[in-house]
Amino acid sequence: MSGWPYTTTAWRNLRRAKLAASPLCHPCELRGRTVLAKAVDHIVAIAKGGPAFPPLDGLMSMCEPCHNAKTNAVDHPNASGFRRALAGYDVDGNPIGGDW
Template structure:
């Protein structure tokens, strides 16, 4: 990506910070699928009025397929908004896309864990303080 802001050092640092904080794809975690995050998505696209360098809560760590689906459904200039931005359902049968059709950035944010707890993603070693990511 060579377009602004993605070619800047500021974006590269922000991207690295988000992937460090959220190393797994957030939509996949809601489906109980463990997939490494390789892309950082603006929850509100820059072209739709979002900030180019938002706080980490304005970004979402995603795998490439989830990012492409969300971008095509919501952020693309020709997007109609009638397709689900985040496909699939959680284990309780609820759509992971909080609005059902589309994604407006409410309900699913990087500030909220992808599941109620992350205990299935955390290994607590004896005689060590704090959580360690597996």
């Protein structure tokens, strides 16, 4: 990840605030795993019209494998790859079709 907005002080501050508020990987947490987050992800990608500096609930803390899985899915036309990667959770972390 490089370039705007990731090189800005505003992003670094926002990223630090998100990791301080949510230090664990959110997708892993949903699956009952405790993994420290290393990345802060835009829930709505900037490329898809999401804000570059959203409020904290517009961001998701993720570990590297989860973040890479999402980035790969978003970068490819078939975004369902991320759904499979998260084993039943959509990109917002909601169970897909779950009644539980």
